[in-house]
Amino acid sequence: MNTACPGKKSVDEYIVEIVSDAGEGAQKAGQIFGAVSAKMGNGVWTVEIIPAEIKPPARSPAGASGIRVRVGADAITNMGDEANLVVAFNEQVLFGRIANGAYSPGTIILLENKWRNDPDKEIVQQYLNAVEGFTEQGFIVHELAMEEACMAITPTPAVGKNMFVLGILCHLLNRDLDKAAHEIQAIFKRKGEATVALNEQLVRAGCEFAATQLTFNFDIQPLSNDRSLIVTNGNQALGLGVMASGMELVSMYPITPATSASHYIASVFPSVGGCVHQAEDEIAAIGFAIGASYAGKTACTITSGPGLALKTEFLGLAVMTEIPLVICLVQRGGPSTGLPTKVEQSDLLASLFGATGDTPKIILAAATIEECFHFVVTARKLAEQFRTPVILLTDANLATGVQPYPRPQICEEWLAPPIDQSKWDPSIPAYNWDEKTGLSQRPIPGQEGGEYVVTGLSHTDRSKVAYDPASHQKGCAMRSRKIAVLQSTLKPPEIFGEKTGDLLIIGWGSTKGSIEEAVQRAQKEEIKVSAVHLRFLSPLEPGLKKIFAGFKQLITIEINYTDEIEQPYINEESQRYAQLALLLRARTLMDIDSWSHVFGQPIQPGAIYREICRRLGNDHSGSGLTDNNSGE
Amino acid sequence: MFGLKEDWSLDAPPRYFTLEDYTGNEARWCPGCGGHSVLGVVQRICRDKQLPPEKTVSVSGIGCSSRFPHYMATYGFHGLHGRALPIACGIKSRRPDLNVWVSSGDGDCFSIGAGHWVHAIRYNMDMVLMVFDNAIYGLTKAQTSPTTHQGTKTNTHPLGAPLPSINPLTVTLGVSNVSFVAQTVDWNVPHLYATLKTAYEHKGFSFVRILQRCPQFSEHTYEEYKKDASRLKLLKHEKGIQLDDKITARFPVQHEHDPSDKAKALTLANDLDPIPIGLLYWDPDAPSYSDFTRLGLEMPVDKKIAALNDALDHFAI
Structure with missing residues (x-):
């Protein structure tokens, strides 16, 4: 049943937000809205707006909790720029969002109006001042008696208002x-039939309320896609990947934003024959996984920034002893406790170099929610x-973002084979390194x-303790060689756009959607910009120098801190580059600059587009876009 | 064990293991170090129990005691300082068929690994934890350990260790779900053997504190106890450590103690002179975390794939 109204406007995409105090169910409403849109065949990206505290004070600008849903006729790969419409349960929670550049003049605000008659x-x-201010800023404010309308249906509108809002958005x-x-x-x-009803x-x-109170609505054509799709967030995708890869054990310690992946796995794991171990600490979590893996069972640990810091000694041990192990790192803002609920891509160098000594290891970064699944396998x-x-590596943006993607076709090969318990020829050493590749097969306990x-x-x-120079040199060489061998099997990354041009943007991880959307926008305006996106960070994909040579300027765009050259004391010698840029400069000896923000938000396509224009001296940036990433 | 059956056929196992099958590299502890007697005893228990070397894993942290796996010819894991127990529990989690022996020291277990110690007791997974307690850091040369006696001069406390030492027995007994707590000494090999064998036979987490001499750095600590057997209190009970009468007779101080009585065990654990040796506490019915971690071990692949597809169905559009 559709609720079409005459005079509806057809749009290619639309961004809505629901913001409220924490605990008012905005996210649940948005998730259902996103799922319905995906099931109708639209491209969807949802991103949660999460306060750092479980119960921040009511009506506080910093306590805004909510969700953004971007719906499109085409595939949607990122959160987009300014929202078209926001539903707010109170006026205060809008201030933080406005400061974050989430809205622009013309954005429609549907505002709960009960505060107008508050006894306080x-x-x-506060309410009257805010409404006046919003209007002055060019937002289109509709004050609505949403809670009052809910009261006609339920005596506890605070609990059900989110579903009412869902109805408004559906209309x-x-x-x-x-x-x-x-x-x-x-x-x-x-919760029972009564709750459902x-x-x-x-x-x-809510739907009828919107039809009588509001005079506009929009239509978005669905994608033409006959493939079967699933809709998940990145942590669910990661969890599904863990299980589809045949992992038997997930050993973890609670940490945001990684933990919801383990929650999901724990809810399904018994049916696939696996076990989630909640360890006593992050160190024990990786140690337990290493123990299981040493004994031949595939295991992984899932963590975020501070957890990785604690795991580094064991990580070094796993490298040194050549024990297979998957560590899923859902990055958040750092350093230290940093921004637990917000996105950053600042653990690349910690992953690469966090453990002491020479610890070569393989590092992969998922760029999409779909890749969160397949990359675990x-x-x-x-x-x-x-x-x-x-x-x-994944991050908070992928972890909580929700997107439809082709349903993976589970296959038996993905699952780990049963462990080998056949006899082992005692003349073969435990590290029977192939001199050329460093590769070797390991005996599993139980193998006579x-x-x-x-x-x-x-x-x-x-595996005999040896302090002599030759043994140590050889061990290091063999462990390092494996990384080079893997590189030799990889293909160069695909270039998004022309092979030559004025500017090449190099990205990794969750920024892919935003970068490519911005690059495409610029390309349409004849700007000679292309992009490459790296999935392998250790080893790096081959052929980078050759690709880079085709461009006049090279920059990485990533969500980790970089000094800006105009700032006090910052000059060519003192400037600290963003992490991928530092790595690529070292690996290629080419002049690779970086551009980044650490606002705890995904970098939006509009901001990247403006940076492209600024770099190339084009004045395309006056196209009505304001800086979304201007921060607080 | 094996021999002629009633029908005169020979009941010979296809493999029979001798001490040699468990003997790894030559032990490089100092002469007179208590480690040597523990190693010999563990090898004998392995032989007497005919544990296949490939099904036996010796796990350790870092320290003198943690060299143990290198001296065994079984599988071994010489890991990180303080972290033997997470490794051992991880091994056991999905491989209940493996026999796991953990070697740790007073620094490794009671200091840097204290968090894991507490939780491994509670997990109650089937393994033996042997703590070689010589009341000193040996490998790094004479620093104060948690069990160094107050006043003992060390390289980090040249004026004497400032605080009373930790009591590993009371701490262990204080942890919920504790199932086996014993104490023995390296210089009484029959008691050491009987204790570790009983620990191995216990289906759960067996905590065994072994008072151990360090001839290099802490010889004085247990010297008096070694010379004078009356400084030890032998715990006896039908459910406790079973010793030969001749061995029992060597202990002038004997005490009847029912190891199922935790309150009495705690009182005994607080007695520092004479030191109680034997089984302080035993609860064969304490639940094991392994019963949880091993779930689904035998699940066939087609069932897994079906469950995965069900999981995907949940997200299908």
Whole structure:
């Protein structure tokens, strides 16, 4: 059943936000809205707006909790720029979003108006001032009695208002209410039929309310895609990948934003025969996984920044002893406790160099939610084949973003094979390094004749402790060689755009969607800009120097700190580059600049587009876009 | 063990292991170090229990005691300082078929690894933890350990260790779900053997503190106890450590103690002179975390794939 109204406007895409105090259910409403849109065949990207505290004070600008949903006729790869419309449960939560550049003049604000009649005079005044200010800034404010309308249906509108808002959005974007009802049934069935019925009633009421109160609505054509799709966030994709790769054990310690991946795995793992171990600390979490992996069972650990810091000694041990292990690192803002709920890509160098001594390892970074799934499968295989830890980097943007993508076709080959318990020829050393490749096969406990003692001390190929110069040199060489061997099997990255030009943007991780959207926008204006996106960071994909040589300027765009040259004391010698830029400069000896922001937000395509124009001296930046990443 | 059966056929196992099958590199502890007697005892238990070397894993942290795996010919894991227990628990989690022996020291277990010690007790996974407690850091040369007696001069406290030492027995007994707590001494090999064998037979986490001489740095610590057997209190009970009468007779101080009585075990654990040796506490019914971690071990591949497809269905559009 559609709720079409005459005079609807067709659009290619639309960005909505719902913002509220924490605990008011804005995210749930947005998730259902996103799922319904995806099921209608639209491109979707959702991103959660999360306060750092569980229960920040009500009506506080910093306490804004909510969600953004970008819906498109085409595939959507990122959160986009300014929202077209926002539903706000109070006026205060909008201030933080406005400061973050989430809205621009013309953005429609649907604002709960009960504050106008609040018994507290101060609140009334805050509300009136805010509405006046919003209007002055060019936002189009519609004050709506949403809570009052809910009261006609439920005595506790605070609990059900989110579903009412879902109904409003369904009307405004012409969503299929039956699909919304289906989602509600799936989510609330555990709470009983009465809850399901009430929520459905609220959605329909919201829809009718919007039809009578608002005079506009929009239509977005669905994608033509006959492939079967699934919709997940990045942590669910990661969790599905862990299970599809045949991991039997996930050993973790709670840390944001990684933990929801383990929550998801724990909810499904018993049905796939696996176990989530919540260890006593981050160190024990990786140690436990290493123990299981040493004993032949595939295991991984999932963590975020501070967790990686604690795991580094064990990480070094796994490199030294050549024990396969997958470490999923869902990056957040750092350093230290940093920005636990917000995005950053600042653990690249910690992953590469965090452990002491020379610790070559494989590092992969997922660029999309779909890759969060497939890269775990790849990582598990690489870990086994190259007998080494593999770090898979994702980030908070991927972790909580929701997107449809082709349903993976589970295959038996992905699952780890049963462990080998056949006899081991005792004449074959435990580290039977192929002199050329450094590769070797390992004996698994239970294999008769393979008995050896793993040691983190420098050792010979028979794993005997050896302090002599030749043994140490050889061990280091063999472990390093494997990384080069992997590189020799990789293909150069694909170039997004022409092979030559004025500017090449190099990215990694979750920024891919934004970078490519910005580059495409610039390309349409005849700007000679291309992009490459790196999936392998150790080893780097081959052929980079050759690709880079085709461009006059090279910059990385990444979400980690870089000094800006105009700032005090910052000059060519003192400037600290962003992490990938530093790495690429060292690897290529080419002049690679970096451009980055650390606002705890994904870098938006509009900001990248403006940087492209600024770099190339084109004055295309006056196209009505304001700086979305201007920060707080 | 094996021999002629009633029908005169020979019941010979296809493999029979001798001490040699468990003997790895030559032990390089100092002469007179208590480690040597523990090593010999563990090798004998492995032989007497006929543990296949490939099914036996010796796990350790870092320190003198942690060289142990190198001296065994089984599988071994010489890991990180303080971190033997997470490794051992990880091994056991999905490989309940492996026999796991953990060697640790007073610094490794009670100091840098204290967090894991507490939790491994609670996990109660089937393994033996042997703490070689010589009340000093040996490998790094005479620093104060958590069990160094107050006043003992060390390289880090030349005026004497300033604080009373930790009591590993009371700490262990204080952890929920503790299932086996024993104490023995390296210089009484029959008692050491009987204790470690009982620990091995216990299906759960067996904590065994071995009071151990360090001839290099802490000889004085247990010298008096070694010379004068009356400084030790032998715990006896039908559920406890079973010794030969001749060995029992060597202990002038004996004490009947029911190891299922935790309150009495705690009282005994607080007695520092004479030192109690034997089984302080035993609860064969404490739940094991392995019962959780091993779930799904035998699940066939087609069932896994079906479950994965069900999981994907949940997200299908």
